Amino acid sequence: MDMGYSTRLQRxxxxxxxxxxxxxxxxxxGYFTWSQSQLLINQAHQQLEHERDRNYATITSYFDDQVRxxxxxxxxxxxxxxxxxxxxxxxxxxxLGNNTRQAQRRLIPILQQSSSQHAGVTAxxxxxxxxxxxxxxxxxxxxxxxxxxxxxxxxxxxxxAVKPHPMTQDNPSLKRAIKxxxxxxxxxxxxxxxxxxxxxxxxxxxxxxxVPILKSGQMQSILAIRTTxxxxxxxxxxxxxxxxxxWLINQNHQSLLNSWVPHSNQATPSILPPKHAINAAFDGxxxxxxxxQYAIMPQLTAYRPVNVAGASWAxxxxxxxxxxxxxxxHSYAISATLVIVVIVLLVFIGHWxxxxxxxxxxxxxxxxxxxxxxxxxxxxxxxQRNDEIGRLASALSHLKHSMRARYxxxxxxxxxxxxxxxxxxxxxxxxxxxxxxxxxAWDGDKVDLAQESGLWRVYQDKGSFQTRTLDKxxxxxxxxxxxxWRNVVRTLDFVLKHTSEQSPHYQSLKQAQSxxxxxxxxxxxxx
Numbered sequence: 130m131d132m133g134y135s136t137r138l139q140r141x142x143x144x145x146x147x148x149x150x151x152x153x154x155x156x157x158x159g160y161f162t163w164s165q166s167q168l169l170i171n172q173a174h175q176q177l178e179h180e181r182d183r184n185y186a187t188i189t190s191y192f193d194d195q196v197r198x199x200x201x202x203x204x205x206x207x208x209x210x211x212x213x214x215x216x217x218x219x220x221x222x223x224x225l226g227n228n229t230r231q232a233q234r235r236l237i238p239i240l241q242q243s244s245s246q247h248a249g250v251t252a253x254x255x256x257x258x259x260x261x262x263x264x265x266x267x268x269x270x271x272x273x274x275x276x277x278x279x280x281x282x283x284x285x286x287x288x289x290a291v292k293p294h295p296m297t298q299d300n301p302s303l304k305r306a307i308k309x310x311x312x313x314x315x316x317x318x319x320x321x322x323x324x325x326x327x328x329x330x331x332x333x334x335x336x337x338x339x340v341p342i343l344k345s346g347q348m349q350s351i352l353a354i355r356t357t358x359x360x361x362x363x364x365x366x367x368x369x370x371x372x373x374x375x376w377l378i379n380q381n382h383q384s385l386l387n388s389w390v391p392h393s394n395q396a397t398p399s400i401l402p403p404k405h406a407i408n409a410a411f412d413g414x415x416x417x418x419x420x421x422q423y424a425i426m427p428q429l430t431a432y433r434p435v436n437v438a439g440a441s442w443a444x445x446x447x448x449x450x451x452x453x454x455x456x457x458x459h460s461y462a463i464s465a466t467l468v469i470v471v472i473v474l475l476v477f478i479g480h481w482x483x484x485x486x487x488x489x490x491x492x493x494x495x496x497x498x499x500x501x502x503x504x505x506x507x508x509x510x511x512x513q514r515n516d517e518i519g520r521l522a523s524a525l526s527h528l529k530h531s532m533r534a535r536y537x538x539x540x541x542x543x544x545x546x547x548x549x550x551x552x553x554x555x556x557x558x559x560x561x562x563x564x565x566x567x568x569x570a571w572d573g574d575k576v577d578l579a580q581e582s583g584l585w586r587v588y589q590d591k592g593s594f595q596t597r598t599l600d601k602x603x604x605x606x607x608x609x610x611x612x613x614w615r616n617v618v619r620t621l622d623f624v625l626k627h628t629s630e631q632s633p634h635y636q637s638l639k640q641a642q643s644x645x646x647x648x649x650x651x652x653x654x655x656x
Contacts, residue, residue: 219282410443570634
């Protein structure tokens with residue numbers, strides 16, 4: 130046997146098996162990975178949108194609570210009593226000096242809670258008023274997390290402040306807001322006004338709430354309450370993931386939240402808000418930008434507009450792509466590992482199958498070629514196997530012994546056997562011809578012919594019907610040595626009863642039946 134040819138055939142079989150097996154595996158794995166990646170990407174986007182909407186609810190709730198607290202303070206007895214014209218801070222401020230400059234100079238040590246040589250009898254009323262209301266305003270500030278509280282009279286003079294600061298009265302935005310509020314008619318005057326957020330220090334943004342103090346429908350003074358974004362930033366930071374970034378950006382592209390951008394080990398910002406998202410939020414849009422939509426940094430960005438009390442801001446939430454797509458990388462790693470494992474298994478299985486199937490077939494083929502050449506001494510292997518290869522080996526072994534017995538038998542015996550074989554082949558061919566004619570007349574349905582005639586047994590094998598005995602009489606090679614010619618004759622009779630005389634099969638069936646009967650009669654005469 131040619132071992133080189135055997136090796137080539139084994140390799141060819143192995144690679145054909147590998148190719149046909151790996152294609153559906155790769156296709157199914159690729160489809161599963163693609164569908165799973167789309168699901169994980171959508172989950173990452175939805176998670177970032179949920180985080181953005183949660184921050185949006187926190188921000189709007191924070192400012193709504195501030196507005197509600199400011200309005201309630203302006204309507205309370207604390208603000209009305211301390212800000213009234215005849216008995217509040219504005220009237221007491223007028224009694225601190227003969228003019229506004231002298232009153233302001235005497236007001237400063239009182240607000241700073243220090244003694245001064247300028248404080249005289251005229252300051253006693255203001256001090257009593259200060260001791261009465263100052264601690265209440267301090268407690269209110271601590272309860273609502275505001276930064277400062279100040280009061281202005283109708284002449285825009287600072288008459289009281291919880292935390293005195295030189296910039297309180299000289300703040301340009303605050304002065305413009307007070308002037309605008311006082312210039313409005315009573316019917317058009319709003320309940321509150323808030324200035325725009327401006328930088329206060331290096332990392333804080335501040336704004337002032339202005340509310341008029343009314344008495345009998347008339348404005349007595351103006352209460353100014355300062356707020357910063359420190360408390361809002363601290364509240365959001367507790368809920369935000371460490372690697373994520375959050376920005377609340379105003380029209381001047383300034384972030385209202387302090388110290389928010391995460392930094393890497395090199396002390397540089399790891400993520401930044403993209404301008405595309407900021408502009409889209411200011412245009413009233415909301416959504417999620419993936420890294421492929423811009424070329425700034427590998428990150429996911431969720432954006433939406435925020436409208437609070439007439440102020441339009443852009444809320445931007447970012448998270449690094451590496452963190453957002455972590456489950457996606459795990460899915461890719463699992464898919465790649467699965468494909469590698471399947472490839473290794475298919476290689477081993479293909480090698481095993483090629484060795485178990487190809488080599489025995491080649492050996493048996495070589496065996497048959499040797500028998501055809503007259504070499505009957507060649508051994509037949511693999512007869513102990515229980516599969517089709519074992520059956521083939523057993524058949525070759527029987528063929529080998531039959532050929533040896535035939536070739537080495539005496540001549541008289543061979544002649545007798547040849548005569549017997551010739552006679553057997555005569556009846557066998559007649560039976561096969563008759564059964565094929567009967568089957569053709571019955572439209573070729575073997576199972577129906579066997580069931581309707583009741584002459585042949587029908588077997589059920591793996592959910593289908595088989596006619597094993599009838600099948601033996603359809604080929605000369607499979608007809609038994611002692612055939613059941615009577616069953617064949619009865620089958621012809623049954624088919625003839627159900628066949629019209631005008632049918633083209635009728636005369637052929639009659640002729641086949643007559644041939645079998647004549648041969649049986651002659652065979653009995655010879656005996």
